[in-house]
Amino acid sequence: METRGVLFFVDMKKILISGLLTGCILFVLSYGGLLLSVRFFPALFAEYNNPLFNSDGNRDLLFYLHAFIFSLALSWFWDRFKSLFHGALLVRGLELGLVYTLVALLPVMWISFSALDVTLVMVFSWLVYGFIQAIIAGIVLARLNP
Amino acid sequence: MLLLSPGKEQWVITDTSNLIVNGSTNINKFSCEIPSYDRLDTLTITRNGKGALLSGNVGLNVQSFDCHNSMMTRDLRKTLHQKEYPRLFIQFLSLNELPGLTAKAQSVTGLVDIQLAGVTRRLEVSYQISADADRTIHLLGFKTIKFTDFNLVPPSKLGGMIKTNDELTVTFHLRIRAI
Numbered sequence: 562m563e564t565r566g567v568l569f570f571v572d573m574k575k576i577l578i579s580g581l582l583t584g585c586i587l588f589v590l591s592y593g594g595l596l597l598s599v600r601f602f603p604a605l606f607a608e609y610n611n612p613l614f615n616s617d618g619n620r621d622l623l624f625y626l627h628a629f630i631f632s633l634a635l636s637w638f639w640d641r642f643k644s645l646f647h648g649a650l651l652v653r654g655l656e657l658g659l660v661y662t663l664v665a666l667l668p669v670m671w672i673s674f675s676a677l678d679v680t681l682v683m684v685f686s687w688l689v690y691g692f693i694q695a696i697i698a699g700i701v702l703a704r705l706n707p
Numbered sequence: 708m709l710l711l712s713p714g715k716e717q718w719v720i721t722d723t724s725n726l727i728v729n730g731s732t733n734i735n736k737f738s739c740e741i742p743s744y745d746r747l748d749t750l751t752i753t754r755n756g757k758g759a760l761l762s763g764n765v766g767l768n769v770q771s772f773d774c775h776n777s778m779m780t781r782d783l784r785k786t787l788h789q790k791e792y793p794r795l796f797i798q799f800l801s802l803n804e805l806p807g808l809t810a811k812a813q814s815v816t817g818l819v820d821i822q823l824a825g826v827t828r829r830l831e832v833s834y835q836i837s838a839d840a841d842r843t844i845h846l847l848g849f850k851t852i853k854f855t856d857f858n859l860v861p862p863s864k865l866g867g868m869i870k871t872n873d874e875l876t877v878t879f880h881l882r883i884r885a886i
Contacts, residue, residue, distance in 0.1 A: 592866075599868050603734035609864040610732065610871075611778035612785045616862035624866035678778070 572640060579705040580636030583698050584629035591628050591694060608683055632698055635661065639702040650703045657699030658692050666691045718750045718763075718844060718883040726767055726879040728783075732871045739774035739783050741767050750799055750883060761799035761817065765881070769793055786854070786862050788824045796822040797879070800829075808838035812847070819848075823857040846881040 599606050615624075639657065646653040666688055674684045724744040730737055750763035769789040774780040787795070798820040806813040812835040819832050835847040853873045854861040861871040 595865065595868055599734060599865075606865075606869055607735050607776075608778060609869050610735075610737070610776075610782050610862070612781045613778075614864045616782065616786065616864060617860050618863055618867065621866040 575706055576636045576640045577633070579639075579702055580633035581629065582705060583636060583701045584632035586701055587632055587694055587698060588625070588628040590697060591690075592625070605682070605686065608680055611678070613677060613679065628694075631694060635695065635698045636702060636706070639699070640706060643703070643706065646699075646703070650700050653703040654696045654698075654700030657702070658696035661695040661699075662688065662692045666695075715751060715753045717886040718752065719886050720744055720746075720748045720750065720763075720765060721843070721882045721884060724765075724879070724881045724883075726877065728772075729876045729878070730872065730874070732869055734869055737774055737776075737779055737783075739772045739780065741771045742773060743771070745771065749886065750881075752802075752805070754805060755801075757804055759802045759805040761801055763799050765797045765799070765879075766794040767797070769795055782862060786859060788859075792824045795824075796820075796827075798822070798827075802834070806836060808836065808844055810837060810839060812837040812845070819850075821850075821852070821857075823852075824859055826857040826859075828852075828856055842884065844883045844885070846883060848877075848879045848881070850877050851875070852877055 635657070638661075643653075646656050648656075670684050670688050673679065673687075674681065722744050725740055725742050727738060727740045730739075744765070745768055746766060748763060748765055750761055753760045753762075769784055769787050770793060772780060772783055772787075774783055800818040800820060802815050802817040804815045806815060815834050815836060816831055817834060818829060820827050820829050830850055830852070832848045832850045834849075835845075837845045837847075839845065852875050854871075854875065855873055861873050863870045
């Protein structure tokens, strides 16, 4: 019983640490990528001038925490199901990205597009953005928690 | 050339008057307009030496703003708290000079109180005044204002990655007729 408790603690520690490290890497890559995209492809972002998106800044912190929430959730998922992902780092990362996109992202994007006043281009960009994030997270998690 | 008679005169604001707001974000520019005036209001002008006192209140319907992009239009209305403050008001107070009205536009300045989202600020506005052959007087006013002057927060999206600049250029074109 005591051994199981210790193992659970070790597992949780591993999940948290790899999740936080993945979060840090994703934070830099995601928001750096977004900043560059806004700078070089401004037309793509004109549609965000839309009351659907929070505009008074009171949720900015939540927005920036997204990379960590995403990474911690995927870190738990990875720890639980990593035995199903085989091959090189890149292949495992790609497979996690595909699984996440099909199981979680696609249904959420579907309901978002059907219920919200957003364009197909916008929803597609979120789908691609989430897919790339999940691949990066998968590669990092496969390296940190093989 | 139309010359204003001494004393007090009343001008009626016609429905073809309009107001345009130009602004920008870090990714694009926008131009929103209220294309017509939906009320029957008058301006009273009283000569006061070289200048003139003006009185009259123009109440523009925020719901009528059109930014030529439905999402941006709704965003501007939301920023201006349209539900709580459905009209923005321009209260005319004075003109520093009352020129003879000719087809050639003449520049004057004047004071107005602008009320936006419940906050009133007294501002000096530059005008171009002219009159056409139909005896319609054109009062073209220009003023640069800031969202923050009216305690409004310029919209920002995606954690501040898309930011609306604080400055707005307001242009209004009143087409008025002497009663």
